[in-house]
Amino acid sequence: MSLLGVRDLSVAIGALMPVDGVSFEIAPGETFALLGESGCGKSLTALSLMRLLPPAAHIARGEVNFDGRDLFSIPESGMRELRGGGMAMIFQEPATSLNPVMTIGDQIGEVLRLHGGRPGRVSELLEAVGIPDPERRATEYPFQLSGGMKQRAMIAMALAGEPKLLIADEPTTALDVTIQAQVLDLLKDLQRQMGMAMLLITHDLGVVARMADRVGVMHGGRLVEVAEAKAFFRGPSHPYSQRLFAALPENLAKPASQPQDQTLLEVDNLAVHFPIRRGFLQRTVGCIKAVDGVALKVSRGGTLAVVGESGCGKTTAGKAVLHLLPPTAGTVQFAGQAVTTLAPRQMQMVFQDPFGSLNPRLRIGQIIAEGMRAQGVAGEVGALLEQVGLEASMVARYPHEFSGGQRQRIAIARALAVNPQLLVCDEPTSALDVSVQAQILRLLRDLQDSRGLAYLFITHNIAVVDYLAHNVAVMYLGRIVEQGTVDDVLRNARHPYTQALMAAVPRIDGIVGQRLLVPGDPPSPANPPAGCHFQPRCPHALAVCRETYPEATALSGSHAVRCHLFAA
Amino acid sequence: MKPVLLWSDALFFLLIAVAVGGAWWGRRQAHLRAGWAQVWTSRRARISAVVLGIFFVIGCVDSLHYRPLLPQEEGKPPAHSVEVLSALDALLMPLKANTEKTYSAPLANELFAKETLDDGSRGFPALKYPGAHVFGTDKVGQDVFYLTLKSIRTGLLIGTLTTLIMLPAAVLLGIVAGYLGGWVDDLIQYLYTTLNSIPGVLLIAASVLMMQVIIDTHPDWFATAAERADARLLALCAILGVTSWTGLCRLLRGETLKLREMEYVQAARAFGVSRLAIMLRHVLPNVMHIVLIAVVMDFSGLVLAEAVLSYVGVGVDPNTISFGTMINAARLELAREPMVWWSLAAAFVFMFAMVLAANLLADAVRDAFDPRAAK
Amino acid sequence: MLAYIVRRLLYAVPILIGVNLITFALFFVVNTPDDMARMQLGVKRVTPEAIEKWKVERGYDQPLFWNGGAAGLGKATETIFYRKSVRMFVFDFGRADDGRDIAREITMRMGPSLAVALPVFLLGLFATISFALLLVYFRASYLDAAGVVACVAMMSISGLFYIIGGQWLVSKIWHLVPISGYAEGLTAGKFLVLPVLIGVIGGIGSGTRWYRTIFLEEIGKDYVRTARAKGLSERLVLFRHVLRNALIPILTGVVVVIPTLFMGSLLIESFFGIPGLGSYTIDAINAQDFAVVRSMVFIGSCLYIVGLLLTDISYTLVDPRIRFQ
């Protein structure tokens, strides 16, 4: 007897059918993962189960049975009892999904009142989701909580009505990997304790491997494959699912280009501090040390990946290298020359957001030609477009006519137009689906081979690093904590933070053994902990860690780490 | 006949030329075309546009001014009248010329008030042009319909020229403040906070009074009464412009602050594109929708403001025919028994039509061009 | 917080100086002290001596903005601008052309102004927010569409017509309340009903539409979806979640005008013969009384700045993100 039965569910928006004939079942206590790329109709499916579709969309046909009741024939008032009671939902963006002007306690208490819980359970719930000091947290507002804490509060709110089914729509996509690992563990534990079923919506095969009992793969509004998770990861049967696996960066064939020995970019002791002004007269009372003494080296034709969680200062460091932000201290040397002002032509940047990086009012041709004109470089726009895998005839079109991946290609062509030797790529694939990401990564690799380009590649995605990078630098709170070749850092990580980072990445082989979960959130760069910045979360912290920040220790010719455990 | 080009005529036609030129240029801009196409799908917007179009045609015809040739006296060189007429006057000559002695009700055959007739008895004297005045006549016997048609030009001018005058300053200062920041930003912010903190009506009143003093002390600057009234009209537009640019300027500053952090602006900076070029190529085109929305939204407010200001006595020249002066003249007559209601009614109907059409069109434009508008 | 308020108040000083500069420039660019003297003394046969005497008596015998002849700081202080502005900062406005003390006149007239403006403000706010909530509750229905059109139509009518129409309808046809006038004390009520009513109705169109837009924008946000997913009814979602959040943008527009309520409303006061600051201003404009206009500008600017300050303070009351900073 299944808890939820969905039959032939279809959702229409105007003449479109973004969800088209979806059928699946979820048994009590089971985790069913709905996997698919952006825009495939996952969220609409979930929302129609709650009957909370946006005004433009409506259910065109189909049937949903929940706990023995036909969902689509229940009146709205009855539906309200089910929402939050029978089934609860958590959303992707914890930052916007909580009411900003209500305390956490009030928001949870609201559910308890509605669905007959004891009001006193608020702190019990907060404790259950692992929020320390629950009494105090209940009186706080969402903005006082970190992203991970907010998502935990959302989960507490969802659990307050003791639902039989929890719908989790990309619950960890907006979180950092170490926090993602914590939240996934939490969800799994709670589910086991409460015997709750879960509909987990995600685009991440790794998350599916960690969590799901069964998987449904969605593509273009249809459910193309439903399988037991184990069988699915042994060998997906639908061609689309197979393509998804093939596009994973860890499954891409690695070409073996090697960087030259010559150093192209050398950054030393780079620092960027943002002043915090306060009080009468707006004096500077402190600063956010977004980047605090970073040293990097990129060889000609090589790739250095800078990895770290959001807010650790990666983007700031990248911009400071180009002098898009004025560095507070430190030197940048490019091809032996000190860089002191903006716009050395040989360094260019590719940004994360494919929608924000192209001026919507200019044609593709104008966008690409802008840099050539400013720098007085001759070149042909059409040829550039062909180099990045687009057609020369596209010059007269506007950005909105292109998909995210195509836009990212245009952004790359724009950077290439001035014949740079180094590209700073700031999370260029984070906003893209895996299959598109694979194409862009291949393109970057090809360009490196054909043009001898060097990359400073900023990312939080470890899998991508393995495919593209020669060297890796791991950043935590404005400083590099570990640096070395890909093999040094990814397969022989020594710094406790790097190890935690590696362990937290969900793997498609589902291996979760010898996991090392770091607790807590990264601290604020405005107020870093004394001594080693990682010390409050570090499982190996020594007494000295609370006193002094460790110096760099060279473990080999290429591998260096900043941790007292290795101090000589 | 001697053509006369008043300053306001020149600016009005310049504005229309700019609008037409902009439309010609915008034809090839995909987003503009798409936006206007969306505006056009709304029936309300189409009807409003037609109504406003008719008003604009009337306004244009009324902006072709000339001084008629006086009947030539023998032995003297040909002379031109000091009265400046417009093409609209020529078209409406019967309406303009057919004046009565005083009030008469719409389509009436007699005057409104009893008088001693030729035969010595008291009664309602017959009109010279019975049944010819659709909206009746006013105190001095002028046709009210004629007056309303003439008011249209004044309303249009106030609604459009004001924006034309303030737009360059608002756009320039807003973008510069937002993009350059620093002391430039501080200065511009100080400027608009200061202007904003002066109560609008008082600033306008003080400026208009001062302007009037200047006009009065320099009668030699103006050849005709029409030119003098025109100067005051333009002065009013300029003053309204100065008091109303602050809002748009602040909006643009805020938007520019956001755009400055956009990645395409950063990319342009990485290429070493100059600040001026970034402001022109990357910022300006991406705030134009705000400017467009502000222009259409401000229009109706300005037309309404003219009426109030003219009522307060700091609006257009009392001899300029406008909705405000019409209302002002008619309002005291409401106390008469029986009431003289037609001037007010006519002004109300025409003004309402103009402002309502402008508001509805503005709504459609905002929905089409504002990315935040609920779709 | 205190430091913040002090800083804001200090920031007000240059603004007020700027305001005074503008008013002075406006006035004296076209009206030299000699012109003023001539006008006051009667245009015909004024001797230069009489003009000088008049100027010395009223303190108009110094340069306008810059006294090159004086020493040190005196270059800036021994000027008409400095002398006349400094007195404003202690609310000493001098006398109007008819000889009455402006400050006294202003304090007397504030009462009647507030008696109209405050009820208009409060009732108007209540009415427009209620209507907007109603439209939003029935959003995307025919009621909503009709309501929006009605708002736009009401916005398109000049305030003059509301007053004229209201006066005519209520006083002449229905003979309910006096058409204009004012009395002290409780009897003021019957004179106030009509102006207040008209003030409220005149503002309903634009107000309702504005609040509706704000509410709709809030309703599209993620936390509203969360609230619905909890099982809250639409009514609770609106009142408990949307309204609180919408208060933040609403305050921006609303709190600023509260202090300026003292200034009264020009049109209503002059139409209804209410002896408040609005009609005082209009009379001064018509009589071209610079001293009064300048004083009103100064007071208006002060009140506006107080309004800005109140806005910021009110944010801290409704927005915890600001309160806890």
Ligand SMILES: Nc1ncnc2c1ncn2[C@@H]1O[C@H](COP(=O)(O)OP(=O)(O)O)[C@@H](O)[C@H]1O
């Ligand atoms: N313009 C700025 N002003 C103040 N703080 C900033 C600014 N830009 C970034 N920061 C802060 O600096 C830190 C590092 O930011 P960023 O470099 O964007 O991190 P990442 O790219 O690693 O996510 C963050 O705490 C962020 O809040």
Ligand code: SF4
């Ligand atoms: S220095 Fe100490 S606290 Fe920091 S990572 Fe090493 S062991 Fe942990």
Ligand SMILES: [Mg+2]
């Ligand atoms: Mg970043």
